[in-house]
Amino acid sequence: MEDSNLRDAIEAFYLRYGFATRCLHAGEKIGQPKLKSHVNAIFATSTFTFDSAEEGADLFARRKQGYIYTRMGNPTVVVAEAKLNSLEGRDVKLADPDCCIASLLYSSGMGAIASLAFALLHPGDVLLRGETLYGSTDDFFLTMLPRFGVKTVIVDTENLDDVREKIRQNPKAKMIFFETPTNPLLGLTDIPELVKIVREVNPEIVVAVDNTFATPYLQQPLSMGADVIMHSTTKYLSGHGALIGGALVTKHEWIKEELFHTMKDTGACPSPFDTWLLNMGMKTLPLRMDKHCSSAQILAEWLENHPRVKKVYYPGLKSSPEYALAKKQMRAAGGMISFEIDGGYEQATKFLNNVHLLSLAVSLGCVDSLVQHPASMTHASMSPEARLHAGITDNLIRLSVGIEEVEDLKADIDHALAKM
Secondary structure (H helix, E strand, C coil): CCHHHHHHHHHHHHHHCCHHHHHHHCCCCCCCCCCCCCCCCCCCCCECCCCCHHHHHHHHHHCCCCCCEHHHCCHHHHHHHHHHHHHHHCCCCCCCCCCCCEEEEECCHHHHHHHHHHHHCCCCCEEEEECCCCHHHHHHHHHHHHHHCCEEEEECCCCHHHHHHHHHHCCCEEEEEEECCCCCCCCCCCHHHHHHHHHHHCCCCEEEEECCCCHHHHCCHHHHCCCEEEECCCCCCCCCCCCCCEEEEECCHHHHHHHHHHHHHHCCCCCHHHHHHHHHHHCCHHHHHHHHHHHHHHHHHHHHCCCCEEEEECCCCCCCCCHHHHHHHCCCCCCEEEEEECCCHHHHHHHHCCCCCCEECCCCCCCCCEEECHHHCCCCCCCHHHHHHHCCCCCEEEEECCCCCHHHHHHHHHHHHHCC
16 A cells, blocks of 8 residues: 555544544554455465566565565554554644654564664764663663663653753763653653653654553553654553564654664564454453553552552552652553562562462563562563662562452452461
């Protein structure tokens, strides 16, 4: 499909339908042959044939306006990319001539983050990165990017004065990357206010937001002024723990071109089957997120009053310093809870070894509940000093709340806490 026709088809969904409807229907007829199957096909092919040598040459000259090789585009992948465009782009001002709303899917969340860095950063550039990040993101920024001559500077994005000061101190900064909510302490950054500061001090800086925890159902950073959104599609977007994937969504044509070029040359593309699973998962996103959020709210309030729990991190709690910002910026507070138990690493181990209904596993956003120990698992690559500075203590537990009956989750957590 020609780019102009694809844009028109996607924009129709921006303007006409609500979120749940777009989850089901957006993108479904884009890029697929005119077949009568109700569910889209999986195009499990590495390459595509040409009707003539002239057609092949023409497709290579125009690149994204036809199918050549699955690393550079596949009908199954285009469907999911178009759906994500619609979910993230509804409230973006499309009148901006540089606004294109483009999604690119990747083989993993880390593949997306690495591709973003390789596409937009060059030797001598500075990356401003949030103080608290997923462990592998943190490790990539601290150990890999310096090998390519990129300097990383930690900024507390929850402190807007620090954001302003770090931008002024680093005139070579080209991008600011942060999570909101953060992993695992669920800190929030005021996206519109941060964007305002960036545009005032150095408008050339690209604002990139990891929106994995929130999903487009709870928060849409592009509509708040961000330039790029990153997702680990492994998590809530797919929802069933059956795939590994990542995504980048941008509203700028030039960023889309740089990302596609990097995708083409580094090859961090997703498989058609994983993308088909992702598309199926996104269809139930609002139903799942409503249940994740409502159960997490109940559990957080219950944990806050539990005698064996010292502290609960959840922006939906009225006692949380993030409560007002969560109300302002998010539809709901999300399905993730972190809490500190009464004790240290040994007590945390006893708790984790005594859950039965909860799955002891890293990752998050699955329909079933997952629980893990950040200090020794997802954030183990951070130095002990960095973990402590970030507030990731040895008695911290991270819980991804599933869609089970909330009373059953309470009973399982209470049983494990009692075993301590």
